[in-house]
Amino acid sequence: MASHPAKSTAPLEYAPYDDATQSLRQIPRYPRSFTRNPSQPLIRRPLTLSERTGPADLARRLPVDRMDLSRPDAGTARVAGQLIHVAGRVLDEDGAPLAGAMIELWQANASGKYIHEMDRHEAPVDPNFTGWGRLVTGAEGEYEFITIKPGAYPVGESDWWWRPPHIHFSIFGVSWMQRYVTQMFFPGEALNETDLLYNGVPDPEARQRITFQLQPTKVGIPNLLRYRQDFVMRGKRATPAVD
Amino acid sequence: MSQRTWVPSPYGTIGPFFLKPLVDGCDDLTQWNGKKARGQQIVLTGRVVEEGNAPVLNSIVELWQADAGGVFPHPLDPRAAEADPGFFGWGRARTDREGRFQFRTILPGGSREENGVARCPHINVMVLAIGVTRRLVTTAFFSDTPESVDDPALNCVPANARSRLFAVRDAALDSGATPVYRFDIVLRGDHETPFFLD
Ligand SMILES: [Fe+3]
Numbered sequence: 363m364a365s366h367p368a369k370s371t372a373p374l375e376y377a378p379y380d381d382a383t384q385s386l387r388q389i390p391r392y393p394r395s396f397t398r399n400p401s402q403p404l405i406r407r408p409l410t411l412s413e414r415t416g417p418a419d420l421a422r423r424l425p426v427d428r429m430d431l432s433r434p435d436a437g438t439a440r441v442a443g444q445l446i447h448v449a450g451r452v453l454d455e456d457g458a459p460l461a462g463a464m465i466e467l468w469q470a471n472a473s474g475k476y477i478h479e480m481d482r483h484e485a486p487v488d489p490n491f492t493g494w495g496r497l498v499t500g501a502e503g504e505y506e507f508i509t510i511k512p513g514a515y516p517v518g519e520s521d522w523w524w525r526p527p528h529i530h531f532s533i534f535g536v537s538w539m540q541r542y543v544t545q546m547f548f549p550g551e552a553l554n555e556t557d558l559l560y561n562g563v564p565d566p567e568a569r570q571r572i573t574f575q576l577q578p579t580k581v582g583i584p585n586l587l588r589y590r591q592d593f594v595m596r597g598k599r600a601t602p603a604v605d
Numbered sequence: 606m607s608q609r610t611w612v613p614s615p616y617g618t619i620g621p622f623f624l625k626p627l628v629d630g631c632d633d634l635t636q637w638n639g640k641k642a643r644g645q646q647i648v649l650t651g652r653v654v655e656e657g658n659a660p661v662l663n664s665i666v667e668l669w670q671a672d673a674g675g676v677f678p679h680p681l682d683p684r685a686a687e688a689d690p691g692f693f694g695w696g697r698a699r700t701d702r703e704g705r706f707q708f709r710t711i712l713p714g715g716s717r718e719e720n721g722v723a724r725c726p727h728i729n730v731m732v733l734a735i736g737v738t739r740r741l742v743t744t745a746f747f748s749d750t751p752e753s754v755d756d757p758a759l760n761c762v763p764a765n766a767r768s769r770l771f772a773v774r775d776a777a778l779d780s781g782a783t784p785v786y787r788f789d790i791v792l793r794g795d796h797e798t799p800f801f802l803d
Contacts, residue, residue, distance in 0.1 A: 378802050379739070385615050385616055386738065392736065393736075394735050395736045396656075397656040398656075398734055398735075399793060400741070400797055404802040406802045407802070408758070410718055410724055410757065410758070412669075414681055417694065423695065455613060457610075457611045468622065470622075476624070478621070478622040478625070494624045494627055532623075539803075541667075541731070542613075542616065544617035545618075562738060563615045594614045595614075
């Protein structure tokens with residue numbers, strides 16, 4: 363995919379996130395959220411150049427273009443799992459596309475296993491599946507990639523909690539303020555009902571924004587299920603003050 | 606005239622499994638594009654701890670800072686053309702079993718806003734971890750005389766907590782000619798790090 367350098371000439375205004383549209387900071391039955399989030403109020407400070415700038419051109423710094431996680435190398439066999447295609451756009455709060463935004467994604471394999479030293483789940487490793495990718499959005503903020511649907515996995519520190527299938531995302535917009543990390547869920551998964559993180563976003567409408575939308579199915583090469591979701595990054599274009 | 610507003614998507618925790626290839630090679634800010642960054646090289650290290658002073662292993666710390674001349678390599682900085690071509694300004698590291706992170710970078714210069722307001726030398730810092738459902742943002746300041754620093758962000762912090770935002774030179778840790786600065790991040794508890802509204 364062609365790389366579009368981040369267009370970051372227009373300054374953006376950044377209002378603090380509206381808590382009603384976000385995850386709780388402390389989620390009942392999720393112990394770590396109680397020991398790792400500040401007890402003191404967050405401090406409001408004026409935004410300066412330091413926060414309004416940021417690593418907008420990370421594609422120059424980090425390797426990008428892993429579009430097809432299901433095929434480690436061209437010509438080799440696909441990794442095991444349900445093939446899916448995920449697409450969408452990265453937008454700002456004006457609905458304007460963010461060209462050149464960097465998207466990092468990582469996920470478990472079809473058996474719910476990550477290639478990570480801290481993953482103790484005894485599920486099969488798929489040696490061909492690295493489970494990560496890094497992309498840059500196109501001129502209309504669009505992104506797409508092919509992968510396999512990740513499996514569910516148990517949370518080691520708990521005696522009941524299974525994470526539903528999800529894909530992790532980390533996105534860089536045009537500034538330090540426009541930095542976003544989340545997990546995207548699949549629609550209709552029974553485990554979504556009991557997941558502490560999914561339901562840690564109390565507003566059902568907001569939860570829809572972290573749920574992939576299944577697209578109408580089609581049969582034909584390549585045969586894969588298609589999902590869509592847009593990411594809305596914080597930030598609106600600054601408008602001149604009117605007296 | 607009202608314009609439709611799109612609502613920012615909900616944040617989520619980074620979880621335990623941010624993969625190694627996404628972190629590797631991001632902790633050295635002292636060179637870029639085959640060029641060495643100008644200015645004083647430093648090591649910035651510290652521990653991320655949670656309530657009870659327990660180490661937070663496997664958290665992700667990211668930095669964003671100006672170059673030695675106080676310029677941000679970004680089109681919004683009017684001085685961007687003067688930015689050090691050997692400096693990219695962004696870094697990422699993972700904390701180890703002791704909760705320790707470490708970067709090699711350069712001492713940032715102070716920067717100036719177009720309205721003349723000066724920022725004292727500082728590095729923007731954010732933390733992502735299991736249990737941290739929304740990123741935590743803070744700032745590490747650098748000064749030999751913290752009491753006399755006049756910085757618009759620091760001035761918003763309660764006076765009795767300001768010292769926690771200064772990276773401390775630790776001569777005992779100096780590695781050869783490179784000075785080591787310590788910046789511990791207390792997510793919650795006694796001596797909690799002040800975090801900024803995001
Ligand atoms: Fe996960």
